[in-house]
Amino acid sequence: MCRQSATVCLTKSPTAAQRGVNGVAERLVVLRDPRDRRGRRHSLVSVLLTACCAVLAGARSYLAVGQWARHASLDTLARLGVRATGSLGVRRAPSSSTIRRLLTLVCPGGLADLLGCDPAGSRHLAVDGKAARGSRTDTGQAAHLLSAVLDGGRTVSRLRVPDKTTEVTGFTKLLSPFDLAGVVVTADALHTHRDHARWLVEAKKAHYLLVVKRNQPTLHSTLGSLPWKEVTARRYDREAGHGRRETRSVRTLTVTGLGLDFPHVAQAAKIHRHRTNLKTGKVTRETVYAITDLTARAASPQTIGQLARAQWGIEAVHHVRDTTFGEDTSKIRTGHGPENMATLRSFAISTLRTAGHHSIAAALREVSYPPFTRPLDLIGLPLTSNAT
Incomplete structure (x- = not known):
């Protein structure tokens, strides 16, 4: 049973400590195993830890995860929690089919919450969606995944938007399990809804910064008519990189008492970006x-x-999942596979960012040199004294 379907997928509710302090293995223990009790050769935690480490070593598919596990040493399997069986106590790695079956069945909401970072105490949380284009089938649309990401590209949680609905329906469901007191939640224009703003401030004790575009014509027109030329509160930033030069100006205006029809609104901002492509000269x-x-x-x-720029930074996480992990070309389509593999990719990005890596592609190459020890060290799995 799955949080994504508005039911419970955990054996018990994970606390903030379990989500953010304890090791990954301890946090995964609270996930409910979707399999029948009979015939289980591998524990749910050992299979999920195997998938986590394989993706950290660069695996992109079920087959690649299974291949990584098949070549792992006995000591690596022991650290992953793979059981010793038979009279000789041999540890056998989970097969690709076992890995595939579990990742298509396990609750995606619970897995994303437990592998993510806890937003409590953070300054900012960005919400945005992305379609996994490769998951599209002849009879079904591509899986659309809504994510919540902290500064630095660390993913908090993710859920799959139900078919024939939009991201708007998943906004509160995505964020409701977390303590957001004092956190500034940013989102693009699709989520600029009065109900969302009211829920964030009144129910979650959070703050919001929401983009307004022409999908809110009355609000957009009202903001455009404000006396921006008279504003003295301004900020200018200039930078160059990624083949372009950019100048940004931010003007803010207190709108309390101006009759702006939006819950709890205190300030409006006008952000202007001027970009020059250094190769083509296009402005x-x-x-x-x-x-x-x-x-x-x-x-x-x-x-x-800074908050607006951090919201745009979530696109960088999506870019890494596409270019470095090949998410858009992945043909994983069945069950909860698309969203669970996306969670493992985001977990790998978060883990590598936390370890101080700026380039995820370079970090994956570095991890791939000792592929059966470095991923386990990164997620804090203890060493074993006995290989069997």
């Missing part, structure tokens, strides 16, 4: 409006600019 300009419940005392134009 692009973009103006974006945003609203927030943060007051001018709590959030300066510089702070608003």
